[in-house]
Amino acid sequence: MTEETLRKLKILAESAKYDVSCSSSGTVRRGRKGDGVGNTVGGVGICHSFADDGRCISLLKVMLTNVCMYDCAYCINRRSNDIPRATLSVTELVGITMEFYRRNYIEGLFLSSGVVRNPDYTMERLVRVAQDLRTIHRFNGYIHLKSIPGASQELVNLAGRFADRMSVNIEIPDEGSLKYLAPEKDFKSVYEPMGYIRQGVLENKEDRKRLRHVPRFVPAGQSTQMIVGASPERDRDILRLSSALYATPTMRRVYYSGYVPVNTYDERLPMLKQPPLVRENRLYQADWLMRFYHFTADEIAGDSHPDLELEIDPKLSWALRHPEAFPVDVNRADYEMILRIPGVGVKSATLIVNARRFRRLTSDHLRKIGVVMKRARYFITCGELESACVADVSPEYVRRQLTEPPRKAPKGDNSLQMTLDFGE
């Protein structure tokens, strides 16, 4: 490995950085004593570092090459862009991955690639990297492989034997907009490889029921990504699509990527001063509500309110639209209803239903448990003298109480910047 490798790594990391996914969660695999290196921990995964943009660095996120034959409007690596291009050899990339992993820099590899010659040619090289890591270097850490749209089912099946997770990015949440911005792509080219992965996982499940030692196939399932703000779709459409994807058996995560204006000269794209970070954050919160809080997509953003409010989070927004559902009696209500109280998270909701078996809970207990009383007090009763409930005072009043006065941000701090949690 030389200075030249370093130069290529720099170019290819810069080309890969707009892909959001980086999580290393979803599989637990113990290390093999005396054989190679690596394990995967499951749970929340391990983030080894946090870049200057606050995003976690868990996997070595890199492209094999940023040469691409496609010309998608939203992509930095499009054919018509004049940017430095580089290609790593399979040996180089495998070497970097192993060396980084041994130094505890990374949890594994997240490999993607521009499309060269044809999809199968490109996919074959991606698979080679994963195969070399697993079989020659006995690498037992995390591998996330991009499935190249248009690659054959045989190659996807081979890739799935080495990868922990695979992904195909939808990028644009509506087929019309996708064809407009990326004329060489359509929904078929996205959903077909997704279907191959799903089929592989489900067949593997059946096989493993019969033969215990069949190797696992993409054990951490698949993920996808949508760019937000590059096309006119509403939050309602995005969330409906996510919810449909989550209903399929292998989809684990949908990522949202606020559109960073990379190709400002392309007139098909909107002019943005800065990426829609707040909207992106609200979409992640909505995603959380669907996955962990038993909300449906239509409850969060339906036809009467197609966009998420930027000012308040979607859970509070739902609560203010439904004052009739409150106050919730924390000593009696179902777990599902307790989850819907603004200021109560999954953790505190679990603690509440456990703790109330021992004695009646008061607001003091709730505070100790970790409930954010500043918010929750408008939405609960706990057998005490209660403060004004949202149903008595108006939702507008509660909204005013909770949104103003805006806390003065420290100097040099962008108060519009939301904090984002990419962990799973």
Add this chain to the structure above:
Amino acid sequence: MTVFQFDSTFEGLLTALFDAYSWRCFPDMLVREGEVLPMFYDDCREVITDEEKAGRVWRALEKKLSREALSAVVASFLCEIADYDIVLFRYLRKAVDSPVSIETDFSDPDVVEMTRMVRRVRGEAHRVKQFVRFQKAADGTYFGMIEPIYNVLAIAVPHFVDRFSTMKFLLYDKRRGFGYYYDGKDATRVTLPEELSHIATGRLSPDMMDEEELLMQDMWRTYFKAIAIKERSNPRKQRQDMPVRFWKYLTEKQ
């Protein structure tokens, strides 16, 4: 006020619980050996750690608490915060006295405090797994230095042994002056002299490094810079998730 003095080991804490029951006298405060006694107290008793007493208390606890709760009790003790000893003591006493398991009674202040403390300790152990950076020495040993706020090396090391079972490595806690050396078979606790330059600085000197080490560090730093999106710069989030106290030994932050 009744004060018990113990030798700051976990067995000592269990012995204190045993003695309290046999003396029919429960402390309001626990003081670790070598620490100053409070200004006013009525009664100070010294607990002499006894393996057998500790063992009997432990077996009694095994009947009262689940395995998860027992492991939480042990993990939370690693915080080594003096004020926490009495909380844990009260927690264990309640566990012994109560006819039903108290683990999920989150309206009890001691249960809440124990749960919170174990979360903090395990969080710190997780941060050790996140932020240790190994440097490769010329002899093939990997060396990593860290300064966790709680004494969590013992619960983090099994993770590294499982992950890097074919590597030799030394993981050292600078703050507490000890570390673990794994030779490819077993991890042993070691204490190294402060005079060694790599123990003093946490960095291998160039002549001790593997020939590719500097290039690898350079690559990692380059990658770290390249992967950030400038338009989204968010230093607050970075500091929140990667506390500044770890930056000292982070390759990418040097």
